[in-house]
Amino acid sequence: MSENAEDKAVKASGAATLSKDAAPGETLLKVTGLQKHFPIKKGLLQRQVGAVRAVDGLDFEVRSGETLGVVGESGCGKSTMGRLITRLLEPTAGTIEFEGKDITHLGVSGMRPMRRDVQMIFQDPYSSLNPRHTIGTIVGAPFRLQGVEPEGGIKKEVQRLLSVVGLNPEHYNRYPHEFSGGQRQRIGIARALALKPRLVVADEPVSALDVSIQAQVVNLMDDLQEELGLTYVIIAHDLSVVRHVSDRIAVMYLGKIVELADRDSLYKAPMHPYTKALMSAVPIPDPKRKNAKSERILLKGDVPSPISPPSGCRFHTRCWKATEICKTTEPALLELRPGQRVACHHPENFADQAPQDTVLLTAAKEAAELVADEVLAESAETSAAVAAELAEETGETAEAEETSQSAESTDASESAESAESAESTESTESTEK
Known part of the structure; x- marks a missing residue:
């Protein structure tokens, strides 16, 4: 079987496949010094007068099989970061490595084979689907663009994907406007998983959905991760959703990561003041606390x-x-x-x-x-405890300095006395002569 035929067979199979370079637990994605500055231009000649520093220096890794959650206020650069690591935007500076390969500045032709392994679920399920195309055309587009022929044909594989995400396979010929928001998001998930990617970047996949539908979509993504061995980078506002799905969490503020930790450590003992403020905003569903003082x-x-x-x-x-x-x-x-x-x-x-x-x-x-x-x-x-430790260290240092100064003065007096005695001895010897 040729290499191309093997690849087609792998893509058509329903079993999860991981490359030899991306064993579970190993680094799948590595980002170093990532920046994205959007230029601000004014005047007739469109001269650059400034730049919007949407992402201004990110360093993190994503391990194979894990879920990295990214949280922060609106405008902190989360969505821009997601589009950068999927190479939908060109970085201003920094490097992006996927399975050890530098993909920072790959062109369209260079990124085409990488699109099989890196996919994105967009935030708005209403604008991310072309209203003029049927669901079958939308979900089957990755197969046609990559030249992959699934076993049994594209239609059969698309219907299988629709059933995997909880939709009726008979809706193959329907249009996006015939579906609700939660169903549209499931269609977007089916399209992203068509070629069985290794990394999926989900940009607020449930923020536009009702609470009851959010739980269904989140549970669906969890099930698909276990079944297909996926690696997720999930961008979200809802800290409860992030806590439910993430293994590690990165907190962003104004284009930078201020804290990066595993889920339990971050929620039990946040170390950055901004993270602590975010955690305090999470409501606690406990009727007994309704009269308690808010923290x-x-x-x-x-x-x-x-x-x-x-x-x-x-x-x-x-x-x-x-x-x-x-x-x-x-x-x-x-x-x-x-x-x-x-x-x-x-x-x-x-x-x-x-x-x-x-x-x-x-x-x-x-x-x-x-x-x-x-x-x-x-x-x-905390500050008082640190100040006490600092005072103790300062006291010990001062004692050491006093001891050294007294020792120096003692040595100086002894040397002066010896010099005087030597001078007196010399004068006595000269007088005798």
């Missing part, structure tokens, strides 16, 4: 403009722990705990990385007025 953290102001982001830490204009170092120095994304990377000078539930800086900025004082007392108390306890 909701209200952030002051809106997300700054990505055209001119703040200096240093981009969250310092809304953070209740911000100090001068947050304004001047950008924190690196460091692994402070096993499997938990944070970009913060004063992380929550951890000793400060910059404990010598304790003077709050004016913006931090204003933000503190909107933060729950429990949060401020916890932050104060």
Whole structure:
């Protein structure tokens, strides 16, 4: 059997297949320093006067078989990041590696074979489907574009895909306007899974659906992942959905990742103040708590403009722990705990990385007025513990310096006395002569 025939047979088979380079647990996608700046042009000559820094330096990995959730406020660059790693947008800088191969600047012809392995589920199920095409034409398009002939023909395979995602195979000749929002999203999922990709980027797959339909689509994606061995990057606003489906979660703010951790660590002990504010916004469905005092953290102001982001830490204009170092120095994304990377000078539930800086900025004082007392108390306890440790270290250093200074003065006096005695001896010897 030729290589092309083998590939067709593999694509036509219903069993899950993983390449030798993408064994479960190994790195499937690696992103380094990824940036996307959209130019702002004005005037008759269309000169560039600035740029929208939608994505401004991302570093992360996606392992084969896992689900990486990406959360953040609107405008933080989540959807742009999804389109970059699927190569629907050209990156400004950085590298994207898929199974060890650099796909950062591959052209249309170079990306065509990669489209079998990297697919995307779009956010809006109403605009992502062509209203002039039937469902059979839409779901069968990947086979025709890639030149793949499934066993039994395209129609039979499309009907099988429709049944897999919970739709009636007899609706093959219907048009998108004849379906509800949840059914349209299932059609989009069927199209994305047609060629059995290894990586699927889902851009808010359930945000436009009713709550009851959301659960069905999320459970469907879970079942398909187990059945086909898929790897997901799921972009979402709903933190409850992300917690349900994700293995690891990346929190984005203004084009950067501020925290990256596994699900349990992030929800039990968030380390970045912004992550803690996001977690406090998740409602708790408990009637007994209706009269309890709310621990909701209200952030002051809106997300700054990505055209001119703040200096240093981009969250310092809304953070209740911000100090001068947050304004001047950008924190690196460091692994402070096993499997938990944070970009913060004063992380929550951890000793400060910059404990010598304790003077709050004016913006931090204003933000503190909107933060729950429990949060401020916890932050104060952490700061006090760090300050005590710093004081002990400073005291020990001061004692050591005093000891060294006294030792130096003693040595100096002894050397002076010896010099004087030597001089007196020399003068006595000269007088005798």
